[in-house]
Amino acid sequence: xxxxxxxxxxxIKTRGQQVTLSCSPISGHRSVSWYQQTPGQGLQxxxxxxxxxxxxxxxxxxxxxxxxxxxxxxxxxxxxxELGDSALYLCASSLVSGANxxxxxxxxxxxxx
Amino acid sequence: GENVEQHPSTLSVQEGDSAVIxxxxxxxxxxxxxxxxxxxxxxxxxxxxxxxxxxxKKDQRIAxxxxxxxxxxxxxITETQPEDSAVYFCAAEDNAGNMLTFGGGTRLMVKP
Numbered sequence: 744x745x746x747x748x749x750x751x752x753x754x755i756k757t758r759g760q761q762v763t764l765s766c767s768p769i770s771g772h773r774s775v776s777w778y779q780q781t782p783g784q785g786l787q788x789x790x791x792x793x794x795x796x797x798x799x800x801x802x803x804x805x806x807x808x809x810x811x812x813x814x815x816x817x818x819x820x821x822x823x824x825e826l827g828d829s830a831l832y833l834c835a836s837s838l839v840s841g842a843n844x845x846x847x848x849x850x851x852x853x854x855x856x
Numbered sequence: 857g858e859n860v861e862q863h864p865s866t867l868s869v870q871e872g873d874s875a876v877i878x879x880x881x882x883x884x885x886x887x888x889x890x891x892x893x894x895x896x897x898x899x900x901x902x903x904x905x906x907x908x909x910x911x912x913k914k915d916q917r918i919a920x921x922x923x924x925x926x927x928x929x930x931x932x933i934t935e936t937q938p939e940d941s942a943v944y945f946c947a948a949e950d951n952a953g954n955m956l957t958f959g960g961g962t963r964l965m966v967k968p
Binding site: 776778784785786787788791798799801833840841843844845846847848849850 | 888890892898899900901902905945949954955956957958959960961
């Protein structure tokens with residue numbers, strides 16, 4: 744059974760650009776959550792999608808957005824990148840929405856120059 | 857929303873000793889408390905979780921205890937081994953059971 748797949752694994756952008764990250768959940772999992780991980784801030788919740796609907800949203804500016812497709816794959820987008828957006832972005836899938844067992848992907852490491 | 861505090865931020869123990877990591881949470885309605893382990897350069901993985909209808913759960917060398925009255929829960933690792941070295945995150949669900957809020961993490965170092 745394939746795990747959670749995130750692409751790209753590494754990327755470098757410059758300030759002002761935008762970026763799109765992709766996450767393919769475990770087959771059969773319908774919920775995808777996104778987290779930002781930085782050394783000083785731990786795991787910060789961005790948002791969760793379930794059945795193509797955003798169910799929950801963390802405390803991030805509107806520059807951070809996401810969506811989910813009918814096959815449960817999810818994308819997140821960050822527009823007008825800032826230096827502080829440099830982080831590891833992790834997605835996690837679970838069978839159902841809410842506080843359940845999360846299976847994380849390997850993450851997409853974004854560096855903003 | 858839920859607030860989860862985790863202590864200590866770093867913990868160094870000698871191989872074979874025990875390690876204890878503590879977390880407090882703010883929402884008395886929280887019912888689900890997982891622990892994740894993240895080895896260097898790898899993804900977080902669930903190692904144990906507990907729901908509020910039990911006070912303690914064990915899995916080999918790992919145990920979690922929950923005190924709902926005091927709103928805190930702890931991870932206990934006995935007979936630590938070098939492969940236990942990692943960052944450990946606790947988490948608690950929010951009051952609607954909709955999402956997990958993570959603690960800041962504890963870097964555990966087990967010295968051989």
